[in-house]
Amino acid sequence: MKLTDAFKAAASGIRHARLRSFLTMLGIVIGIASVILLMAIGGSAQNLILSQVEGLGSNLIIIIPGGTNSGRFSSPATAQGIVIKSLKQNDVDALRREPAIAAVVAEIRGQADVVYGDNDVTITYEGVTSNFFSVRNFETAKGYPFAENDVNSFNHVTVIGSALANTLFGPTINPLGKLIHIKNLSFRVMGVLPKKGTGAFGIDQDNLVIVPISVGQKQMLGIDYYTDIIVQANNAFSIDFTKSRVTSVLRGNHGIANANKDDFTIQTQEDILSLLGNITSIMTLFLAAIASISLVVGGIGIMNIMLVSVVERTKEIGLRKAVGATHKDILKQFLIEAVMLTAIGGATGILVGSLLTALTYVVLSHVLATGWTFVLPPQAIILAVAVSTITGLAFGIYPARQAAKKNPIDALRYE
Amino acid sequence: MISIRNLKKNYDGEGAVTTALEDISFDITTGEFVAIMGPSGSGKSTLLHILSFLDRPTSGSYAFQGKRMQDLSDEELARIRNEEMGFIFQSFNLLARQTVYENVEIPLIYNANIPPELREARVRAAVAAVGLDDKLYEEAGKLSGVQKQRVAIARALVNQPNVIFADEPTGNLDSASGAQIMEILARLNESGHTIILVTHETYTSEFAKRAIHIKDGRIHSDGPLTRRRTSKSDFIK
Numbered sequence: 001m002k003l004t005d006a007f008k009a010a011a012s013g014i015r016h017a018r019l020r021s022f023l024t025m026l027g028i029v030i031g032i033a034s035v036i037l038l039m040a041i042g043g044s045a046q047n048l049i050l051s052q053v054e055g056l057g058s059n060l061i062i063i064i065p066g067g068t069n070s071g072r073f074s075s076p077a078t079a080q081g082i083v084i085k086s087l088k089q090n091d092v093d094a095l096r097r098e099p100a101i102a103a104v105v106a107e108i109r110g111q112a113d114v115v116y117g118d119n120d121v122t123i124t125y126e127g128v129t130s131n132f133f134s135v136r137n138f139e140t141a142k143g144y145p146f147a148e149n150d151v152n153s154f155n156h157v158t159v160i161g162s163a164l165a166n167t168l169f170g171p172t173i174n175p176l177g178k179l180i181h182i183k184n185l186s187f188r189v190m191g192v193l194p195k196k197g198t199g200a201f202g203i204d205q206d207n208l209v210i211v212p213i214s215v216g217q218k219q220m221l222g223i224d225y226y227t228d229i230i231v232q233a234n235n236a237f238s239i240d241f242t243k244s245r246v247t248s249v250l251r252g253n254h255g256i257a258n259a260n261k262d263d264f265t266i267q268t269q270e271d272i273l274s275l276l277g278n279i280t281s282i283m284t285l286f287l288a289a290i291a292s293i294s295l296v297v298g299g300i301g302i303m304n305i306m307l308v309s310v311v312e313r314t315k316e317i318g319l320r321k322a323v324g325a326t327h328k329d330i331l332k333q334f335l336i337e338a339v340m341l342t343a344i345g346g347a348t349g350i351l352v353g354s355l356l357t358a359l360t361y362v363v364l365s366h367v368l369a370t371g372w373t374f375v376l377p378p379q380a381i382i383l384a385v386a387v388s389t390i391t392g393l394a395f396g397i398y399p400a401r402q403a404a405k406k407n408p409i410d411a412l413r414y415e
Numbered sequence: 416m417i418s419i420r421n422l423k424k425n426y427d428g429e430g431a432v433t434t435a436l437e438d439i440s441f442d443i444t445t446g447e448f449v450a451i452m453g454p455s456g457s458g459k460s461t462l463l464h465i466l467s468f469l470d471r472p473t474s475g476s477y478a479f480q481g482k483r484m485q486d487l488s489d490e491e492l493a494r495i496r497n498e499e500m501g502f503i504f505q506s507f508n509l510l511a512r513q514t515v516y517e518n519v520e521i522p523l524i525y526n527a528n529i530p531p532e533l534r535e536a537r538v539r540a541a542v543a544a545v546g547l548d549d550k551l552y553e554e555a556g557k558l559s560g561v562q563k564q565r566v567a568i569a570r571a572l573v574n575q576p577n578v579i580f581a582d583e584p585t586g587n588l589d590s591a592s593g594a595q596i597m598e599i600l601a602r603l604n605e606s607g608h609t610i611i612l613v614t615h616e617t618y619t620s621e622f623a624k625r626a627i628h629i630k631d632g633r634i635h636s637d638g639p640l641t642r643r644r645t646s647k648s649d650f651i652k
Contacts, residue, residue: 002531005524016512319508322469323570324497324525326490408469412508 127216338396
């Protein structure tokens with residue numbers, strides 16, 4: 001029996017039992033579509049998270065107060081809710097003198113109510129040095145960012161997020177030049193940020209209030225330390241070298257001799273990207289593994305219905321054997337039928353999964369406006385094709401062998 | 416063509432051995448029309464299954480066209496069944512949802528000697544030989560009983576076999592339809608095909624030239640049929 005004839009016989013078997021074939025395939029279609037959709041969502045989520053970290057700026061090193069004790073995955077003390085006051089102005093000054101460093105941004109962060117007229121919203125505010133806007137790639141959609149002079153002069157000026165501007169002023173009032181009130185201080189709105197979505201570490205950048213560091217630190221919080229310091233490495237030096245220089249400068253400033261007793265944590269973008277990349281990859285694999293369970297269930301469905309089909313077609317098997325089909329011919333025909341069912345199911349699953357992925361993209365990117373990207377990972381498609389074919393082979397072999405083993409005389413007599 | 420000596424067939428079942436055939440010996444030469452007859456349970460179908468290579472004997476020897484069955488593998492038996500034997504069954508054994516063409520084509524699929532481009536001519540010739548040219552692309556399940564058996568005969572003829580085995584070919588047909596089928600078999604025999612027919616109906620066997628009677632698994636009688644029918648009207652009477 002030629003392979004083309006085996007394919008024709010298998011196709012004929014599928015064609016003449018359309019409903020049964022459709023129901024058999026359904027399990028595989030759902031399984032493959034689930035794998036594609038979940039891997040695509042995982043891929044998109046990974047892209048979104050990584051792009052947010054990359055959106056922090058380039059060549060950045062983040063210094064957080066508090067040590068991490070040991071281990072790459074242990075969180076710094078501040079992340080555990082402990083207030084550490086180790087990062088101060090002398091650190092910023094020392095870092096600014098370091099040739100490997102192009103820029104140093106000091107930051108403080110707090111929460112307060114912002115009031116304009118009758119509107120009162122609780123927001124996160126950031127006090128930053130004026131170079132924050134260039135280092136962090138924050139441009140304004142309206143107005144301008146504040147300058148060094150505003151920081152030095154304790155000017156009560158602010159740049160606010162787009163959603164907050166809309167909440168406070170509505171669509172008709174131009175926020176620029178208006179006075180908003182935070183902690184009994186009045187700030188003149190100098191600029192409004194474009195829509196930026198949620199930034200790295202879950203900060204809602206569209207509801208942010210950015211004020212000069214001097215005002216934020218001294219007048220709003222009344223502290224002499226910083227929440228974090230961001231260092232931009234000089235292009236002429238490697239990140240690793242700059243990181244070692246930052247470590248050295250801070251240890252010198254803080255009088256630390258033992259490396260295990262650092263009262264600060266240094267993270268590069270690469271560290272964060274690698275950590276988040278690992279986490280999201282594991283999540284994606286985890287989702288794919290869950291979806292794969294449905295493929296196994298689909299495979300068992302194929303085996304079940306193929307076994308029923310073998311019993312139903314006992315007479316056909318007997319006839320084919322009587323007129324010259326060998327054990328191998330029958331095995332081939334039924335195995336190809338199972339693989340064809342799963343292959344068609346797999347192809348349909350890829351199509352359905354892709355459509356659902358596109359639909360998810362439309363909903364999440366346009367309706368929720370989260371900056372979601374369309375990702376259809378090729379490895380998901382390769383995995384889907386491979387798994388569906390293997391499923392067909394694995395779950396088709398037993399029914400096919402049952403068919404091939406049939407005694408032609410008993411098969412011909414079967415009623 | 417066929418030579419059988421001291422053939423025996425036992426079946427093992429639940430601790431007891433049943434003898435279906437015992438001490439069967441005969442020869443069939445090319446061009447004969449032989450009816451194997453006997454009451455139900457006599458062993459005639461078992462004998463047909465062995466003659467047609469669908470089953471193996473427990474002991475004794477069987478040679479088909481000089482080839483001894485015990486020397487042949489299952490694959491070789493399947494090849495000989497395909498190329499040198501044709502089969503007609505009582506219940507037609509057609510694939511009901513496939514067309515006449517697809518049903519008749521089945522034995523050609525397993526014949527490595529017939530290239531695919533020659534298949535259509537073979538199918539058309541076989542279907543024409545049973546007078547169903549106009550039904551070529553009809554679903555087999557929608558045909559009448561006699562038409563189905565004609566399709567089965569076309570399927571048996573398509574590989575141009577030396578011998579045709581017919582197992583109660585008129586068993587599911589009325590007498591007029593049965594007569595049509597027997598006429599076709601008689602015509603095939605006249606054109607040189609060896610026909611081996613299993614039947615328990617005397618009037619069907621009378622189309623054959625020789626009758627082998629089986630009783631309790633043994634040959635009861637073996638000889639030429641003196642009273643032969645050759646036409647449909649004679650058969651229906």
